[in-house]
Every structure is written in C-alpha cells, then in structure tokens.
Amino acid sequence: MxxxxxxxxxxxxxxxxxxxxxxxxxxxxxxxxxxxxxxxxxxxxxxxxxxxxxxxxxxxxxxxxxxxxxxxxxxxxxxxxxxxxxxxxxxxxxxxxxxxxxxxxxxxxxxxxxxxxxxxxxxxxxRRNAEIREAQTVLYKLWKVMMGGGQHPDAKESELVVPGVHGREFSIIAVQHGSLAYELDDFMMLNLIEHDVASTAVWHSLTFEGVSYFFMWLPASTYFSMNTELSLPYSLIYTILTPAEKLIVAWQNVLVALNKEWYMPTFSAKLCTSLGSPFHETGDTWGLEHEIWHNLEQLRWEAVLGAVNELWGKFEVQHAPQRQVKQAAARIVHLCARISQLTSSDEEVLLATDHLRLKSVFIARLEAHFKHLSASRIPKSDHPEINKIITYLHEQYAEEITLDTLAKLVCMDDKYVSGLFKKKLGVSIIQYLHGIRIEHAQRLLRETDRTISEIGERVGFANDNYFIKIFKRFTGGTPASFRNRT
Structure with a gap:
C-alpha cells in the first residue's frame, strides 16, 4: 500500500x-x-x-x-x-x-x-523500481569489497554510496541456511516477522555460499520485532532499523556476528546490536594444506587426519572468517580430486552451515578421494569376481572377514573361490589379507604413537600375539623393532 x-x-x-x-x-x-x-x-x-x-x-x-x-x-x-x-x-x-x-x-x-x-x-x-535496481547493483559491489577485505578494482568510491529506498530505513537479515538457492518465500515460511510488516517492506536479497542477506526496507516510523525464542534449522542474524548511510557499518557488524554464530551456532534468530572484534584471516595455512593433500597422495590417512585437525584447530582459535575456511577446504578438495581422478564438486563444502559440519563434510570428501586413490593402486586380476574380492579386502581389511562372506559376495562356492583366488594371484586369500593388514600396520607404526596393541586391533587382528606372529612372518621382525628402526 x-x-x-x-x-x-x-x-x-x-x-x-x-x-x-x-x-x-x-x-x-x-x-x-x-x-x-x-x-x-x-x-x-x-x-x-x-x-x-x-x-x-x-x-x-x-x-x-x-x-x-x-x-x-x-x-x-x-x-x-x-x-x-x-x-x-x-x-x-x-x-x-x-x-x-x-x-x-x-x-x-x-x-x-x-x-x-x-x-x-x-x-x-x-521510482521505486529504479531505486531497487540501483541499490541492488551497489549492494553487490559492496559485498565484494567487504568480503574481499579491501577496495574492489571494479568499484569506485562514489559507487559504494548505497541509495536508500525513499523514506525508508533498513534491517539486514542474514540467514546461514546452507542451501544453494534460498528465496524470500523460504524466509517468510519461518514466520519470524508479522505478515503486515513484511508485506509493506521493500526487499533486496543476495545469496552467496549458503548465506542469504535480506535487506528489508520499512518506513522509518515502523516498528518490527523478530521471534528470537523459536528454534530454527540454522542461525540467523538481524539488525534494528537503520538509516541507509549507516549500511556499511551495519553490514560489517552482521558479518562479525554471523562469523561468531558459525563457530558457536545457536540455531535461532539473534539481534546484532554492536560491532564485535573484527575478524582477520588466519595466516600460514599453506603448509598444513600441503600436508593434507601430500599425505593423501602417499596414502597416509592418519597423517591426513592429523593435518586436518591441526588446521581446524588453528581456524577455531583465531575465529578465521568462514569464507576463508570454506575456500581453503574447497581448494584442498579440488587438489585431492586431481590426485585421485575422482570427479568432485565443491558445493557441499562451500554451503556448510557451521565449522563442525564443514569439517565433517570435508573429511568425508577426503576419505572418498583416499579410498578411490587406494583402489586405483590395488593390483587387478583378469577375473572380474576376483577383482571384486580384492577390492573388498582392501576396503574392509580391518573387519572380520570369512571365506563364507567372500563367497556370498560373488555368489560362488567357497572352496571354488578359495582355489580360484590362489590360481589368479599366487597366494591364498588369508595370506593376501594378512599382507594388506601388515602394510597398514607399518604405516601406523611410522606415523602415529598408538600402542602396538591398538594398531593390531585397528588393522583387524584379534589379539596381540597373533598380530606379532604374522608381523614377524612378513617383515622378519617385531612391530616394536620396526618402529625403532623408523
């Protein structure tokens, strides 16, 4: 109206x-x-x-x-x-x-x-349509400047003066939804603002990497409130009504508040009242990034996880901007995809709604590349069913594996499977499985401080004595002597 x-x-x-x-x-x-x-x-x-x-x-x-x-x-x-x-x-x-x-x-x-x-x-x-188009263009340029941490080369200072919608003040509503697309209707379905107020507003919106910024322009005399008690599936930050000339400061406040929510999500609507400590990008991450993809290339999974945990700890302590964390994760995943030759998308990484979810998605993506790379280095036979067994042994080596399980996997008689496997690879199934387990045990002995008992159990041996016996058979020495040599 x-x-x-x-x-x-x-x-x-x-x-x-x-x-x-x-x-x-x-x-x-x-x-x-x-x-x-x-x-x-x-x-x-x-x-x-x-x-x-x-x-x-x-x-x-x-x-x-x-x-x-x-x-x-x-x-x-x-x-x-x-x-x-x-x-x-x-x-x-x-x-x-x-x-x-x-x-x-x-x-x-x-x-x-x-x-x-x-x-x-x-x-x-x-007039309003012209104002909306002009403001939308400036808001997009301004977002690039603020997220980039400095003056964007395509934006002149005069272009960053945000025109208001005549006679109105704005509230920024930032929604950390984690979706590729998020519309105003999606926000309205939360029922956080009274319909009469929302319908009188002029709206702008920008969506980047799982976050939507809504600019709600209301008549300056309008009062609106947000239901902050409602539990949401994601975190939301909003401001009180503010004059257009204070938009840059208000948006900076929102970005700081949203970053805090990314590390400690409340899953509710939260009023942004003042500027917290400005966030700064975490420096010296390249070494840890290199460790992650280099260890993955060398099939050292424990070392991969160690580097991920160290990098994440650094991000958390310094409350690095979520965009830096997302881009670092996407960059590492992209490099690992080139190494493993497994087709991958960065979307799920860039859309994560908080740092713990991102870490979970990130590790799962790295594990997929690790398994694909491991599988690509598994020796193959000229028999497809034996190849299926080989892959299964390499992927499930830490579990209890029986001849009956493998026979059912390929729908063959167990004695026939046993004889065929030895004919194609020159070793029995149990010898081949022991070889895989000892190889992984050697890696854990080199790369971790886990006890010998823990390592034996982790690679699939039921007890320490049997683990040590098989280890000596394959390497000529005990796990302890192997660790001391390396």
Missing part, C-alpha cells in the same frame, strides 16, 4: 475524501491529515508519505509553498494539488516544481480520483 497525507483546511472536504473514496481498492492508505501547510510539513517530516494531496489555498502556508519546502528538505513524495477554476497560475507553478497532477475540487469524483491516482501510482512504482 502506498501512503497518503491529506492536506485541506476545510474539514468536511477532508472527511468526504477520506470516507467516500475507494483508497484501498486503488492501492493507497491514508496515514495522516493536516489543516494547513505548516502542520502538513511537520506531518511530512514525521510520516514521510508517498503522496501528498493538498489544497493550494490554505492559511499559514499554501500548497505551493508546502511543495517548495518539501523539495527544499529533500522529500520526493508525489504531490497532487486541489484547486478551483480561477487558480491556474498557482497550478502552473506547482507543476513546475514537480507536482504530479491537479484536481478541480468541484468536479472531483471516484473516476477522476482513480485516474489521477493511477498516474501517481505509476510514478511511484517507476
């Missing part, structure tokens, strides 16, 4: 206009009345109406002077002048100062008003 201020010194004329005209049907609502120009000017400052319908001839300040004063103070509300047949000089002057139209009071009826207000509505819509 567009808002209208009625200005007329004759009370009965104002009442007739207010009560007999179909304002709501035309898309307008009366938000105030005034009996003279001075009173009207005060109402304009207070209410900032979209339209002022004013008589020209009034005491204290006439309609033309009211229009001039409103323009002098920067108000761009549309003016419709009410006049009589003999007052065309003042009408001409009003039109020169930007009045949209005029109506003769004696001949004003529903049809005349509807025609005039239709013209006004088009002007208002055209």
């Amino acid at each position: 567009w808002t209208v201020l009625l200005v007329e010194d004759e009370v009965f004329v104002r009442r007739k206009m207010r009560e007999t005209m179909p304002w709501k049907q035309m898309g307008f609502t009366i938000i105030g009345e005034a009996g003279n120009g001075i009173e009207a000017m005060n109402k304009i400052r207070e209410c900032q109406p979209d339209v002022v319908i004013t008589d020209i001839v009034m005491p204290l300040m006439n309609g033309v002077d009211l229009l001039k004063q409103a323009r002098k103070e920067g108000f761009s509300c549309r003016f419709v002048m009410l006049t009589v047949m003999s007052d065309f000089d003042n009408v001409q002057q009003a039109l020169e100062f930007g009045a949209t139209s005029y109506m003769l009071k004696l001949y004003m009826d529903h049809a005349t008003l509807a025609e005039t207000m239709s013209k006004v509505e088009k002007e208002l819509s055209d």
Whole structure:
C-alpha cells in the first residue's frame, strides 16, 4: 500500500475524501491529515508519505509553498494539488516544481480520483523500481569489497554510496541456511516477522555460499520485532532499523556476528546490536594444506587426519572468517580430486552451515578421494569376481572377514573361490589379507604413537600375539623393532 497525507483546511472536504473514496481498492492508505501547510510539513517530516494531496489555498502556508519546502528538505513524495477554476497560475507553478497532477475540487469524483491516482501510482512504482535496481547493483559491489577485505578494482568510491529506498530505513537479515538457492518465500515460511510488516517492506536479497542477506526496507516510523525464542534449522542474524548511510557499518557488524554464530551456532534468530572484534584471516595455512593433500597422495590417512585437525584447530582459535575456511577446504578438495581422478564438486563444502559440519563434510570428501586413490593402486586380476574380492579386502581389511562372506559376495562356492583366488594371484586369500593388514600396520607404526596393541586391533587382528606372529612372518621382525628402526 502506498501512503497518503491529506492536506485541506476545510474539514468536511477532508472527511468526504477520506470516507467516500475507494483508497484501498486503488492501492493507497491514508496515514495522516493536516489543516494547513505548516502542520502538513511537520506531518511530512514525521510520516514521510508517498503522496501528498493538498489544497493550494490554505492559511499559514499554501500548497505551493508546502511543495517548495518539501523539495527544499529533500522529500520526493508525489504531490497532487486541489484547486478551483480561477487558480491556474498557482497550478502552473506547482507543476513546475514537480507536482504530479491537479484536481478541480468541484468536479472531483471516484473516476477522476482513480485516474489521477493511477498516474501517481505509476510514478511511484517507476521510482521505486529504479531505486531497487540501483541499490541492488551497489549492494553487490559492496559485498565484494567487504568480503574481499579491501577496495574492489571494479568499484569506485562514489559507487559504494548505497541509495536508500525513499523514506525508508533498513534491517539486514542474514540467514546461514546452507542451501544453494534460498528465496524470500523460504524466509517468510519461518514466520519470524508479522505478515503486515513484511508485506509493506521493500526487499533486496543476495545469496552467496549458503548465506542469504535480506535487506528489508520499512518506513522509518515502523516498528518490527523478530521471534528470537523459536528454534530454527540454522542461525540467523538481524539488525534494528537503520538509516541507509549507516549500511556499511551495519553490514560489517552482521558479518562479525554471523562469523561468531558459525563457530558457536545457536540455531535461532539473534539481534546484532554492536560491532564485535573484527575478524582477520588466519595466516600460514599453506603448509598444513600441503600436508593434507601430500599425505593423501602417499596414502597416509592418519597423517591426513592429523593435518586436518591441526588446521581446524588453528581456524577455531583465531575465529578465521568462514569464507576463508570454506575456500581453503574447497581448494584442498579440488587438489585431492586431481590426485585421485575422482570427479568432485565443491558445493557441499562451500554451503556448510557451521565449522563442525564443514569439517565433517570435508573429511568425508577426503576419505572418498583416499579410498578411490587406494583402489586405483590395488593390483587387478583378469577375473572380474576376483577383482571384486580384492577390492573388498582392501576396503574392509580391518573387519572380520570369512571365506563364507567372500563367497556370498560373488555368489560362488567357497572352496571354488578359495582355489580360484590362489590360481589368479599366487597366494591364498588369508595370506593376501594378512599382507594388506601388515602394510597398514607399518604405516601406523611410522606415523602415529598408538600402542602396538591398538594398531593390531585397528588393522583387524584379534589379539596381540597373533598380530606379532604374522608381523614377524612378513617383515622378519617385531612391530616394536620396526618402529625403532623408523
């Protein structure tokens, strides 16, 4: 609804206009009345109406002077002048100062008003659409500057002055939803803001890497509240209504608050009140990043996990910007994909809603690359069913594996499977499985401080004595002597 201020010194004329005209049907609502120009000017400052319908001839300040004063103070509300047949000089002057139209009071009826207000509505819509397009462009440039930590090469300083939507202040609502696409309707379905308030707002939105920023522009005098008690599937940060000239500071506050939520999510709507400690990118991460993908290339999974935990600990202690963490994770996953030759997408990494979920997704992605790379280095036979058994042994070596399990895997008789395996690979199934387990045990002895008992159990041996016996058979020494040599 567009808002209208009625200005007329004759009370009965104002009442007739207010009560007999179909304002709501035309898309307008009366938000105030005034009996003279001075009173009207005060109402304009207070209410900032979209339209002022004013008589020209009034005491204290006439309609033309009211229009001039409103323009002098920067108000761009549309003016419709009410006049009589003999007052065309003042009408001409009003039109020169930007009045949209005029109506003769004696001949004003529903049809005349509807025609005039239709013209006004088009002007208002055209102006708002232009403001929205201009603001959307600037908001996008501003986001790139703030997320990049400095002046964007394509953005001039003058282009970063964000134009407000006329007569309105904004609230930033940042939603850490973790989805590739998130629309205003998705936010509205949370029922955090009253429908009447939301429907009067002008909205902008930007979505990047699982976070949506909604800019809700409301009339400056509007009060709105958010339900902060409601449990949400993700965290949400919002600000109080703020003038357009303070948008950059408000947005910086939101980014800081959102980053805190990323490390300690509350899964609720939270008011952003003031600027916390600015976040800074964590330095010297390249060494740990290199360790992760290099150890994966060398098939050292424990070392991969160790480097991931160390990197994540560094991010957590310094509360690194979530965008830095996401990009580092995506960069590592991309390099690991090149090593393993397993097709991979960075989307799930970039969309994670908090740092623990990102770590979980990140490790799962690395493990997929690790297994694919391991499988690619597994020796193959010329028999597809034996190859299936080989792959199974390499993937499930730490579990209890029986001949019956393998026979069922390939739908063959167990004795036939046993003989065929030895014929194709030259060793029995149990010898081959022991070889895999001892290889992994050697890696754990080199790369970890786990006890010999823990390592034996971890690679699939039921007890220490059997583990040591098989280890000596394959290597010529005990696990302890192997560790001491390396």
